[in-house]
Amino acid sequence: METSEIIALVSGANRGIGLAIAAGLARHKGVHVLLGCRQLDRGKAASAPLQAEGLRVTPVQLDTTDEASVSALAALIEQEYGRLDSLVNNAGIGLDYHPTLSVIERMQQTLDVNVVGTLRLTEAMAPLLAKSTRPRIVNVSSELSSFGMRADPNWAYSEIKLPTYAASKAAVNSLTVSYADQLKDKGFKVNAVCPGYTATEATNFSGTRTPEQAAVIAIHFALLDDEGPSGIFVSEAQQLPW
Template sequence: MKNILVTGGNKGIGFEVVKQMAQLGYYVYLGSRDEHNGLSAVDKLKNAGLTNIEFLKIDVSDLDSVRQAVSVLQSKVDALDILINNAGIAGKQPQNISACDIAEVKAIFNTNYFGVIQTTQQFLPLLKKATLPVIVNVSSELGSLSMQTAEGRNANWDNFHAYGASKTTLNTFTINLAQEMRGTKFKINSVTPGYTATDLNNFAGFKTAAQGAAPIVKLATIGEDGPTGQFFCHEGTIQW
């Protein structure tokens, strides 16, 4: 049974990713920075008959927490097959870049960008021991410069300048890491779940959390002939 870690797995899209991956037969470590919320999420899934799930305390924005999570996981598994960097924050809106509080911008980047980098770096040794290591970075259409500059761009995106910028840099991390790992067995991609109703957007999205999780799960379960260094949505690839 392959081992998988989903950060931010206690609610929303992350919770649905955990559920769907467990249903496919993976052993899933549900990552959550809050122990109570994480354990409650695990209990909910186990009560639904999914026993191949375990809680792992991890705050991706805290390096000490990430290192502790690595230590715990190393004591339980020989390898980590799949890392899904799902944990993220939207920040306070509006975020018009001409006036947005710089402290808010830094907080968003600390989780959505720096948090992903340090989490991935710390788990790389375990991932390298897998037969087919896969890394999925959960991004957003707001991270696509092509979509940001397209004619007819959604004006509401101005409320999420800092969040969108953090996802653009996350996409850059995906490209950089995939290029660095070219010629190896690693598969590293970005994926957007689409406009999904979660607490990040006050449940304004038109997709359900289960629908938003679907493209993430699809990308996490690719085979040896699967893509790497690309950006995906449910319908296919997206331009950077």
């Protein structure tokens, strides 16, 4: 490892917005990206074209719902790199349209990935981030969770009803505020971003933005300079109300 290299970890990086965030980060000079993927084979397949471009990307096994997977990855990062500079909590699911699960099951499974998984990965990586001179955490949220936006009758997405998904991302937003406060004395910047409505498997490719467009805001906050904000919620267009 080069000492000046930035080590970044992106969860859910084998496809969709996570893959675009990983690729976009790796295109920044001096950034080495670890692609956290539940299925390592899919991570290797996603990494191959990026590696062929000469980008510094390494697929790593990561299931954020699995304590053993998360702690094994923390041990690997400690051993190989000695620290982590940027963590992008991108892995996420939405089950509101699931055809067979009850609403209780949708809520429980969604919380397990989006909230507990984000918490588990953040807790495991915080000691490694604390060894960085510029620790950054980006939580990929959604404006669908914003109480402020939802209260506006003219909001563009007021007809979209995703109650369990929205509740889970509201909890992610709350964790963002808590971690920004808890970690501020160690120089961390912890922010939540909304990538916008994006064409990925999660939206049946109906989103209006490309994964590359969606990735821009997360990449910016993963590489945020020391003057940048902490504890805010933003989209590419604007700061969002919680």
